[in-house]
Amino acid sequence: MDIYLVKxxxxxxxxxxxAYGTSLNEYAFGHCLQATTDGGxxxxxxxxxxxxxxxxxxxxxxxxGNIRWAKNYDGIYGHSVKQTSDRGFAVVGNSSSGVELIxxxxxxxxxxxxAYGxxxxxxxxxxxxxGYVLGGQTVSFGAGFKxxxxxxxxxxxxxxxxxxxxGVAATVAPFIAANAATLVSQGPQTIAYSLLYQRGTxxxxxxxxxxxxxxxxxxxxxxxxxxxxxxxxxxxxxTELGLVTxxxxxxxxxxxxxxxxxxxxxxxxxxxxxxxxxxxxxxxILFVKE
Numbered sequence: 001m002d003i004y005l006v007k008x009x010x011x012x013x014x015x016x017x018x019a020y021g022t023s024l025n026e027y028a029f030g031h032c033l034q035a036t037t038d039g040g041x042x043x044x045x046x047x048x049x050x051x052x053x054x055x056x057x058x059x060x061x062x063x064x065g066n067i068r069w070a071k072n073y074d075g076i077y078g079h080s081v082k083q084t085s086d087r088g089f090a091v092v093g094n095s096s097s098g099v100e101l102i103x104x105x106x107x108x109x110x111x112x113x114x115a116y117g118x119x120x121x122x123x124x125x126x127x128x129x130x131g132y133v134l135g136g137q138t139v140s141f142g143a144g145f146k147x148x149x150x151x152x153x154x155x156x157x158x159x160x161x162x163x164x165x166x167g168v169a170a171t172v173a174p175f176i177a178a179n180a181a182t183l184v185s186q187g188p189q190t191i192a193y194s195l196l197y198q199r200g201t202x203x204x205x206x207x208x209x210x211x212x213x214x215x216x217x218x219x220x221x222x223x224x225x226x227x228x229x230x231x232x233x234x235x236x237x238x239t240e241l242g243l244v245t246x247x248x249x250x251x252x253x254x255x256x257x258x259x260x261x262x263x264x265x266x267x268x269x270x271x272x273x274x275x276x277x278x279x280x281x282x283x284x285i286l287f288v289k290e
Contacts, residue, residue: 003030003045003175005065006182018065019180028057028175031079037087039063044091046077047173056093056100057173058108070173071108074166075100079136080124092121092134097166099136099149101157104170113168114157118149130155147204160250161207207251221283228288229268236263237280247277 002021008014020043021028028047036042043059056075060068075095082090087106094100097115101124104110118138125133131154138149153159221238235241241264246255254271257264259280268276271289278285 001028003028003043003047003059004180005030005033005043005061006180007065014182016065017180017182018061019178020059020067020175021178022174022176029077030059031077031093032081034081034083036060036083040068041065042081042083042089044078044081044093046093047072056091056095056102057175058089058091058104059173059175060108061177065177067175067177069108070175071104072171072173073102073110073113074168075102078102079120079122082124082126090124090132092124092132092136094120094136095166095168097164098138099134099151100166100168101132101134101153102168103157108170110168110170112157113166114153114159115164115166116151116159117162118151119146127152132157222278222280222285224278224285224287228290230290231269232265232267233287234263234265235278235280235285237283238262239281241280243280245279247279248272249275249277 002019004017004019006014006017029045030043031045033041033043040060040062043061045057047055047057056073056078057071058073058078058081059070062068075093078091078093080092084090084103088111089104089108091102092100095115098117098119099121100113100115101121102110102113116134118136121134121136123135127133131152134151134153136149137146139146151159157163222235224233224235227233235244240262241259243258244256244264245253246266248254254276255266268289273289276287276289278287
């Protein structure tokens, strides 16, 4: 099974048609096509040889449908692709790790890859802050069998929630192009599709966040020292500390204890280096683990 592409004019008249495949008995499906800044196109989808249909690919063609380059990537399929401002590409699909986002350069070499759990990634768009918005479905989260799943990332693909680095590798995809016969016909028959999506459902935030003031001044009621520290820190309060909770920058709790005193020492030697937020009696303070 090959990928089939037809180019028409504004009136639907065929200008050229191509089939893309290999000399093997492969299963290849084109899922998304986008125009590129050089006048050509980028295609993503799934393809494999033998009886396997797994594998993400990118296929770069020129304005006449001729292949410029083709790459295979670890994964199951690619469903949406966009050309980025640096003339590289971002493709979203899915892998064994869940929804997968791959960023490549202009020739398809992998620059980074991220996975976010969930199940399948269907669409990709750019956010106004330079990051990405991904959408798809999940059977891992939510209340239903297949729930909508949206992810917001920064420009490097970090979402701050359940993000992993699958380490995707790129290989040359052995696609070849052939001129495909195209039969153009016209008929009165139309098909009406039933409703696919309906507004009205519940929204679940999979990861919570901890608010941090843009500028945190010295807290007169709560102090922590030494800061930075690589071993132990001492927290001190004007009142009884009560429940003391420490979060990392992914909003994950790394320490929690009730303290019936005005002072407490915390062993941070096992914490990863970075910034942490400590909360006590409604007060918060930042400290750094070296």
